[in-house]
Amino acid sequence: MRTSHFPLPFAGHRLHIVDFDASSFHEHDLLWLPHHDRLRSAGRKRKAEHLAGRIAAVHALREVGVRTVPGMGDKRQPLWPDGLFGSISHCATTALAVISQQRIGIDIEKIMSQHTATELAPSIIDSDERQILQASSLPFPLALTLAFSAKESVYKAFSDRVTLPGFDSAKVTSLTATHISLHLLPAFAAMMAERTVRTEWFQRSNSVITLVSAITRFPHDRSAPASILSAIPR
Known part of the structure; x- marks a missing residue:
């Protein structure tokens, strides 16, 4: 699938924006996702949106030295590495993602x-x-x-x-x-x-x-390693 990516500083964070062409999506584009089998029954549009969101998330994680693809939980939510919080959103032909050491939510x-x-x-x-x-x-x-x-x-x-x-x-x-x-x-x-x-x-x-970006932390919220925290934009 054809995509273009650029980072955008905003509100003390760095958004990773991916514009995508859903018409260029092919089923094999999903194979690099560890949970691609769970998307088998989704429609073509939904698959393209999901892929673009994960591409944005990968860019966000690589910026702090984490090379992984967020999986998908039992409620279809993104699964982030221990100690990191993130959020993904998409609308029309744009997807975006952001990560933080605090709870964070993003929407478009x-x-x-x-x-x-x-x-x-x-x-x-x-x-x-x-x-x-x-x-x-x-x-x-x-x-x-x-x-x-x-x-x-x-x-x-x-x-x-x-x-x-x-x-x-x-x-x-x-x-x-x-x-x-x-x-x-x-x-x-x-x-x-x-x-x-x-x-x-x-x-x-x-x-x-x-x-x-929420300042609230809960007892089970873990902190990321110092090497990762130092790389997160502030």
């Missing part, structure tokens, strides 16, 4: 149309959040896309600690030209209730990218 979404935003808003935000989005200087479709994406990024950062939280378990409390803050409710996770998480964002063409 195509900006909604006015019609889609009007239709989906009730399932993403409540009336208080709507007021915050409408009070910002951003067009409502962009603001709603950011709310959706920010919640996705936060869920990814804590995916092993939460069980399918709904969009109503994290509420938008502020939105600016560079970040969006979310207040986590007990429905998100009891251990994190009443915390506020700041999510950074930027627009790339007709998409938005959101990133959250």
Whole structure:
């Protein structure tokens, strides 16, 4: 599959962005993935997206001297080396990945149309959040896309600690030209209730990218070796 890769510094991290041509995908492109057999029943588009995401992840890991391909867990989540946290996202013809010594979540979404935003808003935000989005200087479709994406990024950062939280378990409390803050409710996770998480964002063409790097660590969160930590962009 034809791809192009470039790293992009953002919010104290380095994103690894892979633009890909899904029409050039071939089944044998998956063979270098250790879990390729588990993708056998996936559709062609899904396979291409998955491959592009893993390519981005490999670039991110190689930057810190780790030469491995993230596997796939029982919930289809990426499996990262001990002591490292990472996140992968994809949208249309772009995939991206990031790694960190802290919990991290990243998401990319195509900006909604006015019609889609009007239709989906009730399932993403409540009336208080709507007021915050409408009070910002951003067009409502962009603001709603950011709310959706920010919640996705936060869920990814804590995916092993939460069980399918709904969009109503994290509420938008502020939105600016560079970040969006979310207040986590007990429905998100009891251990994190009443915390506020700041999510950074930027627009790339007709998409938005959101990133959250969480300072919270849990008892079973391992630290990476010093040789790896020293190579992670700060």
